[in-house]
Amino acid sequence: QEYLDEEVESCTRRAILYKEYVKGISSSGMQSNCGFEGQINACWTHKVTTKELDTIRAAGFLVSVIHGRHDIIAQVCHARRLAQRLLPVARMVDLHGAHLVSHERPQEVNNALMDLIKATKSATAPHEWSSQPENTSETGALISARPVTLAIRTGEAGNAAVAAYNLLAKLQLSFLYVIGLIVMAFEHMRNIVRVTKPVRVAAIESS
Numbered sequence: 001q002e003y004l005d006e007e008v009e010s011c012t013r014r015a016i017l018y019k020e021y022v023k024g025i026s027s028s029g030m031q032s033n034c035g036f037e038g039q040i041n042a043c044w045t046h047k048v049t050t051k052e053l054d055t056i057r058a059a060g061f062l063v064s065v066i067h068g069r070h071d072i073i074a075q076v077c078h079a080r081r082l083a084q085r086l087l088p089v090a091r092m093v094d095l096h097g098a099h100l101v102s103h104e105r106p107q108e109v110n111n112a113l114m115d116l117i118k119a120t121k122s123a124t125a126p127h128e129w130s131s132q133p134e135n136t137s138e139t140g141a142l143i144s145a146r147p148v149t150l151a152i153r154t155g156e157a158g159n160a161a162v163a164a165y166n167l168l169a170k171l172q173l174s175f176l177y178v179i180g181l182i183v184m185a186f187e188h189m190r191n192i193v194r195v196t197k198p199v200r201v202a203a204i205e206s207s
Helices: 013-028 033-045 050-059 076-085 106-121 126-130 155-196
Strands: 063-068 090-095
Touching: 033 155, 063 076, 063 106, 076 090, 090 106, 090 126
Parallel strands: 063 090
Antiparallel strands: none
16 A cells, blocks of 8 residues: 555556556457456466476475465465465565565565575575575575464464364355356347347438
8 A cells, every 4th residue: 555655756666557557458459258258267276286386396396385465366375375385495585565576575575586586596405595594695685584484373262263263264255256247247238238239220311
């Protein structure tokens, strides 16, 4: 929010991004129905399988999972889960930012990438890469202050909190899925009406 409201040359970043969005829409047109349906399908069905994760780990290269902790579109919990599943080759880089973290924190993102490049060139061991002390790096990139591994809570209170969190996550996904279906149904009905709409033919005057 603070990034969007920040003024750049007497204009907020929100207004600049909006103008760029409108400019892109004007030059290329609205997204086609096929493109929209394909994007929705990818959002709901795409996932990285265990076999694919094993292949990435076995490849031997280091990984940085860079994410904005305030992203409400692609939430940071998914990035942490991905980094955890890619251990020991992955490191979680948790930055102050949202969906445009690469624009909000360009220096920190570049520093994290430089750390990755230098560690790769120096053949840093995966365990050394993923277990680097929090908030420290050679170039000053912010490393997540939260551990990658998930904390395990015990007791009834902990179980209730975990159950409530899981329920809210499922409700959120269900809500987004229903919204997607409604939008797709609306587009489909609009296309049907457009096709079946009668065309008026002007009467030809007889001479």
